[in-house]
Amino acid sequence: MPLRRFFKGVVGDGECIAFWLDLWVCNEPLKDLCPNLFRLEKDKKCRVKCRVGLGEVWKWSSMPASETEMAELDFLDSVVESVNLEGRRDKWQWLGDMSGEFKVCSVRRLIYSELDYSNNYVLKWCKWLPIKCNVFIWQAEMSKIPTSDALRRRNMVGVEGSCALCGEGSESVEHLFTNCWVAMRVWNHICSWTRVQHFFAFSFRDLIEVHKHVGLKGKAKKVFQGIIFLSCWVIWRARNKLKFEGKQVKIEEVISDIKSIGFLWVRSRAKFSNLSCSNWCKYDIV
Ligand SMILES: [Zn+2]
Incomplete structure (x- = not known):
């Protein structure tokens, strides 16, 4: 570097x-x-x-x-x-x-x-999410978000290394979004809600590519991609609220945030203007 x-x-x-x-x-x-x-x-x-x-x-x-x-x-x-x-x-x-x-x-x-940060991966942006979410995913994919693990690698003193959400494992991008039990519960719930086969992501890149491998096409695939991106962003926000404001993380709240923010954005930005909240909650979108 x-x-x-x-x-x-x-x-x-x-x-x-x-x-x-x-x-x-x-x-x-x-x-x-x-x-x-x-x-x-x-x-x-x-x-x-x-x-x-x-x-x-x-x-x-x-x-x-x-x-x-x-x-x-x-x-x-x-x-x-x-x-x-x-x-x-x-x-x-x-x-x-x-x-x-x-x-x-x-x-x-x-x-x-x-470490070597050279990275040629090209992220496909999700159009129905605001730039801030896409930029977040992009930076996370390059391990450039300030997880405890990243800060410690940069010699920041006094940084607690374990995951803020579960207290186990070192807090890296991979852990937060793939191995942490908070993330795993979110993914399980998302799969049941969207009626998509359950998946297990081994890496963050697996996760942000998962929409390509769960049998979805066209609009359904794009919506699912956005839900995954949005969920990562909501998990990160919950992690920050816990870390900096001491606000406890409740899985139910994380999931309801994903659904409610997702509803607003998908309706206004993905041309689903007739979508009702109850259909979204049943994932009756097409
Ligand atoms: Zn964790």
Whole structure:
């Protein structure tokens, strides 16, 4: 992993920070978050000030058109909108150490501890879910969500390693969404509800691909994919509420959140405008 990944830019006038290459506005460089658009970018080394605050300033070699490119563009627009340039110069924050101070020993520690994150997997986004859910799945697939396991790998001190939900096993993406009994109960319930054969996912990638292997086609397959993605997002939210607000996790609540949020989104975003809540609860969707 390049060392520049351990500096986060704090935007001032946007003169120094590279828009695509540096870490600044999200937890990943934009080139990794929007790889398809990055491919279309004409000036890959452009600075933040060239892409922010001047209205429509994208410079594409060809206009974004595919589904994924458009989804990435939506995401990028929302990111750019949230940024305001200021008169002061850009600053850099060192992420390799809790203190934020740059030290050679912490660089060395990082270089030896980092795993190989090279990853060519291309996630197929679920169109009826909002960007935030898709981005979450995408980051989880790359093990880039802040599980205890990931934080400990990054030398964060004082992080409890066991799973917040079950107290057993180390809290990794794989554990939280495939092995943890909370996740397993959610998947069992989802399979019964949607009348899909019960599955067992061995890895997170298995899980986000499972809609392809349970005998579904067309719309039913897309809805099921969304339910799996949404469920992961709801489980993660419940985990955060437990961890940061001390709110106990109840399986029934996780499931009812999945169903109620799913109903709102599927109806408004997947063109199921006539779907009633009772049909959704019976999973009578087509
Ligand atoms: Zn667990």
